[in-house]
Amino acid sequence: MGSYSDASPALPFMTDNEYNEAVSIVEATAKALEGYKGVLYGQFMLTASGPKIVEFNARFGDPEAMNTLPVLETPLIDVLVAAREGNRLPDLEVAPQATVCKYAVPEGYPDDPASGTAIEIDPESAGDVLVFYASVDGRDDGIYTTASRAVAVVGIADSISEAEEVVDDALSVADDGLRVRHDIGKPDLVQARIDHMAELRDD
Amino acid sequence: MTETVLLVGGGGREHAIARALVEDCTLFNCAGNRNPGIAALAEEVEVLDTTNPQAVSSCAREIDATLAVIGPEAPLAAGIADALDDAGIYAFGPREAGARIETDKAYQRRFLDEHGIPGNPEFETFDDTERACEYIDDHGSDLAVKPAGLTGGKGVKVIGDQLTAAAAKEYLRGSDYDRVAGPQARLRGRRGAEYGRHG
Numbered sequence: 001m002g003s004y005s006d007a008s009p010a011l012p013f014m015t016d017n018e019y020n021e022a023v024s025i026v027e028a029t030a031k032a033l034e035g036y037k038g039v040l041y042g043q044f045m046l047t048a049s050g051p052k053i054v055e056f057n058a059r060f061g062d063p064e065a066m067n068t069l070p071v072l073e074t075p076l077i078d079v080l081v082a083a084r085e086g087n088r089l090p091d092l093e094v095a096p097q098a099t100v101c102k103y104a105v106p107e108g109y110p111d112d113p114a115s116g117t118a119i120e121i122d123p124e125s126a127g128d129v130l131v132f133y134a135s136v137d138g139r140d141d142g143i144y145t146t147a148s149r150a151v152a153v154v155g156i157a158d159s160i161s162e163a164e165e166v167v168d169d170a171l172s173v174a175d176d177g178l179r180v181r182h183d184i185g186k187p188d189l190v191q192a193r194i195d196h197m198a199e200l201r202d203d
Numbered sequence: 204m205t206e207t208v209l210l211v212g213g214g215g216r217e218h219a220i221a222r223a224l225v226e227d228c229t230l231f232n233c234a235g236n237r238n239p240g241i242a243a244l245a246e247e248v249e250v251l252d253t254t255n256p257q258a259v260s261s262c263a264r265e266i267d268a269t270l271a272v273i274g275p276e277a278p279l280a281a282g283i284a285d286a287l288d289d290a291g292i293y294a295f296g297p298r299e300a301g302a303r304i305e306t307d308k309a310y311q312r313r314f315l316d317e318h319g320i321p322g323n324p325e326f327e328t329f330d331d332t333e334r335a336c337e338y339i340d341d342h343g344s345d346l347a348v349k350p351a352g353l354t355g356g357k358g359v360k361v362i363g364d365q366l367t368a369a370a371a372k373e374y375l376r377g378s379d380y381d382r383v384a385g386p387q388a389r390l391r392g393r394r395g396a397e398y399g400r401h402g
Contacts (some may be wrong), residue, residue: 025322032318033304038273038284038296040304044322053315053322054359058279058297058305062216069223076220077206077227080270084293103215130222131240134215138239152215 002102002184004160005067009094012160013193014046022051029056037083048200066132066154067099100163100185101154103134104171104178106145113147117177121153125170130154150178161187205229209263209292210245211253211283212274213238220274221245231266233259253278256286263292270295280306308349336372346371350378 006012010019026042033040039060044051060068069076073093082089106113119142121131135148143151153170155163164185171180183189206228210221213234218241224230225244232238232245235253242248247266251258254277263271271287273279273296280302284294296302303310309328316323329335339346339362348371349359362371 021322025320028318028320029304029315032314032320033301036297036301036304038279038294038301051322052324053320055308056304056311057276058302059274059276060216060220062214062275065216066219069219072223075227076223077208080208080272080295081206083295084270132215132218132222133238133240134218135213135236136239138237138242143239149215 001105001181002100003061003063003067004100004163004185004190005071005098006160007096007098007158012190013197014051018046018051025051025053046197048203062134063101063103063152066101066130066152068094070130070154070156071095071097071099095156097156097158098160098163099154099156100160100167101152102167102171102180102184103149103152104180105149106147107177107179109147109149109179113145114177115145115147117145119143119145119151119178120173121151121170122173125166125172128155128166129170130156131170145178160185160190206269207231207267209233209259209266209268209271210241210274211259211271211278211296213241213248214275217241217274220272224272228270231262231268233262253283254281256282259283260286260290260292263287264290268292272296276302276305332375332378335375339368339372348375350375 010016022042022044026040029042030036030040038058041057041059041061043054043057045054071094073095074090078090104119106115106117108114119136132152132154133143134150134152135146136150137144137146153167155166157163157166168182208224208228208230210217210230210232211234213232213236217234218238221230221232221241221244230245231247232241233249233251233253235250237248237250249262251262253259259278271292271294273283273294279296280299282299284296285298287294288298304314305311312323312326312328327338329338347359347361360366360371360374362368366374
């Protein structure tokens with residue numbers, strides 16, 4: 001239903017060491033996978049004894065690709081061509097900005113989704129966000145929901161809370177027939193994660 | 204030389220990939236659905252079954268693709284990268300055997316274990332659902348369970364958070380999968396992001 005990234009590589013509830021530990025786990029796994037090509041995406045749970053592997057995915061995450069690709073400054077095509085040619089991959093440049101991504105899903109999703117709702121984005125906020133479509137029905141008079149995830153809105157700003165605000169503004173008109181997790185990326189939720197990790201580390 | 208890229212998949216992730224590529228290449232898309240966001244960026248969208256290797260490689264040949272990017276996991280599991288590579292079109296995405304790191308969770312845990320990758324939680328895999336249920340009985344509540352195979356991001360259930368031990372056993376018994384990966388030791392901590400892992 002949503003995901004966020006910070007202006008620095010680590011997330012607010014982790015230390016730089018914990019972040020680097022997760023990166024080294026991904027690197028060790030990529031090295032062990034002989035002849036592997038494409039994206040290797042490590043999903044972790046942070047514990048008091050460091051990051052633990054939830055799973056590895058063989059492609060970009062969805063929604064997480066919508067957080068990372070918009071702030072990737074290195075042209076993606078350069079990465080693909082280097083991979084094809086067997087050249088050293090370019091060092092990735094990432095803009096130091098936070099992102100928040102929220103998916104709007106049909107009311108009742110996933111058990112009993114209501115399709116056919118018109119998807120609207122507040123026009124005043126639309127210029128400040130990126131809109132990515134998922135499973136939607138494009139008709140002559142607009143874009144409507146199907147039974148699956150409909151549309152993702154991504155805000156990019158200097159902080160998670162600023163990025164969250166522009167996303168929530170853009171989605172403020174989209175609530176009828178659509179469901180959005182308004183809490184994702186809100187300061188009190190992020191703080192709750194920081195507090196929870198502090199508590200686990202103290203145990 | 205301008206690259207001609209075939210993007211496979213029609214979700215939000217692929218819309219983001221399309222946006223990241225469109226300025227720097229000639230972009231085509233094939234997917235099971237016509238995504239209006241991708242359609243606005245790509246030269247053409249061909250609606251086809253993205254798990255059909257022949258359909259995807261024919262599409263790539265027709266447009267003279269010099270590269271392909273595969274977004275979702277289902278085409279990877281179906282060997283689409285193998286088919287494209289065999290057709291002489293480099294696929295950015297693992298071949299079917301490489302994609303097992305995602306598509307077969309029991310293999311994934313064994314692989315991590317055999318290569319001494321740090322951060323791999325304790326795990327058990329079972330071919331017999333009843334043995335998995337006995338394990339749940341013996342090891343209490345700090346477990347997560349998952350049927351083996353691709354479950355569209357909906358497979359993992361955490362005992363305690365999402366369901367009781369009894370419901371976990373019902374879940375495994377009711378699954379249409381031959382094998383069960385996990386139960387895995389449940390980790391106390393925080394996931395890297397707030398995801399709803401919903402289809």
